[in-house]
Amino acid sequence: MRQATLTTFRDLGVTPEIADALETEGIVTPFPIQEMALPLALSGQDLIGQARTGTGKTYAFGIAMLQSIGKPRKNRKKPRGLVVVPTRELATQVSEDLVTAAGKLGSRVLTVYGGRAYEPQIEALKAGVDVIVGTPGRLLDLVKQKHLDLSQVTSLVLDEADRMLDLGFLPDIERIFKLIPAERQTMLFSATMPGEIVALSRKYLNRPTHVRAEHESGEGETTPQVRQLVWRVHRMDKIEIVGRLLQAEGRGLTMVFCETKRACDMVSEQLDTRGFAVAAVHGDLGQGQREQALRAFRNGKIDVLVATDVAARGIDIDDVTHVVNYDCPTDDKTYVHRVGRTGRAGRTGIAVTFVEWEELTRWKMTNQMLGLEFGDPEETYSTSPHVYAELNIPQGTKGILPHANRSRAGLSAERIEDLGETGRVRGRGGRRRDEREEPRPARTPRQRRRTRGGRELAETAAVERPEVELVDAKTEEAPAIFSTDEIQSAATEQKRTRTRRGAATSAIEQALGEAPEAPVKSTRSRRTAAAAPAAVVEPADAPEAPVRSTRSRRSAAVTTTEREPIEQAAPVTEQPPVEQPVAEQPATQRPVRKRSAAERPAAERPVVERPAAERPVEERPAAAAAPVVQSVPEPSFLATPPPPVRKEPERIVPPSPFAVIFQSPDLATDDDDIAPSAATERKQQRRQARGGGGGGNRRRAG
Known part of the structure; x- marks a missing residue:
């Protein structure tokens, strides 16, 4: 030179x-x-x-x-x-x-x-x-x-x-x-x-x-005023070593270089949680944020700057005493520029490089290109004695900065300059919490409107909705007749169960027990059949005649035999009813069921009458004191067929209690013919085609 x-x-x-x-x-x-x-x-x-x-x-x-x-x-x-x-x-x-x-x-x-x-x-x-x-x-x-x-x-x-x-x-x-x-x-x-x-x-x-x-030894030689340290470390122990290095005696401003933007953010966040005044600089940050971090670093408001290689060029700060290569440099040029951030203008500095086990090959190439003496880095951990000795760290120092030493103002003390940036402020987490705009106003409670049928519920609340849904005007059906007492007793029920197409049948059946007669056609629509039947109980001395009733598909699903007694279907009252024979119970407590053919009004019954001996048991007068037997009407072709009754196989009790054997029923009979296979049918068809139908029949018969 x-x-x-x-x-x-x-x-x-x-x-x-x-x-x-x-x-x-x-x-x-x-x-x-x-x-x-x-x-x-x-x-x-x-x-x-x-x-x-x-x-x-x-x-x-x-x-x-x-x-x-x-x-x-x-x-x-x-x-x-x-x-x-x-x-x-x-x-x-x-x-x-x-x-x-x-x-x-x-x-x-x-x-x-x-x-x-x-x-x-x-x-x-x-x-x-x-x-x-x-x-x-x-x-x-x-x-x-x-x-x-x-x-x-x-x-x-x-x-x-x-x-x-x-x-x-x-x-x-x-x-x-x-x-x-x-x-x-x-x-x-x-x-x-x-x-x-x-x-x-x-x-x-x-x-x-x-x-x-330059010296004659080679191009890109590092600054001789910089003392270089290269350690082989574990990835999970890096941040702890950096935390103890930042507490070395005589340390000034420090720069930590990472390979990626994500690693840069991660290191800065972890050092911030450990109490150090730190800021990050990388390409994903807005220009205002980057210049804010650099100004805070130059002014001494922060003493640690974590950056990618974007900051390895052009940052000329004389007070940088330590440089940490958190990630191993990719080549010799990157190493030279990173280490060159310290020891500037004739000053001295320390450069520490972390090399992981999988990065040894790459580091050996960099070491050979620069002619250094760190071909085999020393295995180092945060508790290694030479870490404290070479970096002049007090014994017993941990990776967390004590609260008494946290005297830096921090990045928030540096104002962000309005640069009129063309893009939005970028970075993980956006702007800092203290730099954000005024908080959003509290949410007003949302006004919910409950509607039914396109109208608000408040409009329809004053109107008493009928228990049975309205039927289309085209459907012809005589409405049931309710008395005032029946309506009041139904309204005072403690629990009312509503369905989409009507109310619970039990409450209405109880209210209709003693309702006066009303002519009702036997043909019902599909929708109204699902609701409670508007049946009227007739006096017992009325003449009776069997009349076949026509039911819709929905009403046929609920038969008379599937209904429960009134003690189970009716709502619970304060005093349980006294058990009486069915014939002696009042009309309002008798089991309410759909009117059978025998319960139709006299105007709807045929004129033909039969002798009492030929009448069915349920149609005989009540004076005979015979138990009432409910008749099962003939099923309609629209009714859902009942499920087939599965015949349980005969169970054979084995001699051993730990073995259970089932005997499957023999479903075959002597009259069953064995079905021919497809090959047999094709063979028979070929024979008939060659010899004619008659010959084949004769041969088969013979």
């Missing part, structure tokens, strides 16, 4: 305005990459700069760009300088450095990247800018909308070019090259120099000079 011979920026040819601005910020002595690259860049040559991360590459190209552009002019609104970066965080970092260097010049620097609203950026472009720092996507969007004109760019810089190729920005970079004039100065800076960068430089750079401020 070339030794520095010049000590100040003024000796390198930097203008007094830029040198004074840097000295105001305390930047006086240039780094090796700045000392080697500035003289070539100020002369207008194309340049390829390679140096370790954190060695001041931004000033190496920024000072030369600002000095070549000069002071701003009122009639010059189109940009003259363009810096393309891969990430939003790096764009913000580069813009801050350029604004610091151009403090005395007054150069107008604009930062454009996705996640912010277009309107402020468009207004700044209309007012006029000198240097634009942005990501490829937003730059091409502004060009497509004809708000950005790159036809007057004289200086182009590609910062972290290897990272842009990893993110798939090569087609966008090639489109940007076509929008810029061919007569320009192109500078390319990166910490590593893969083959794709070399091919890109040969295609778009004009006889570039390769400046490399």
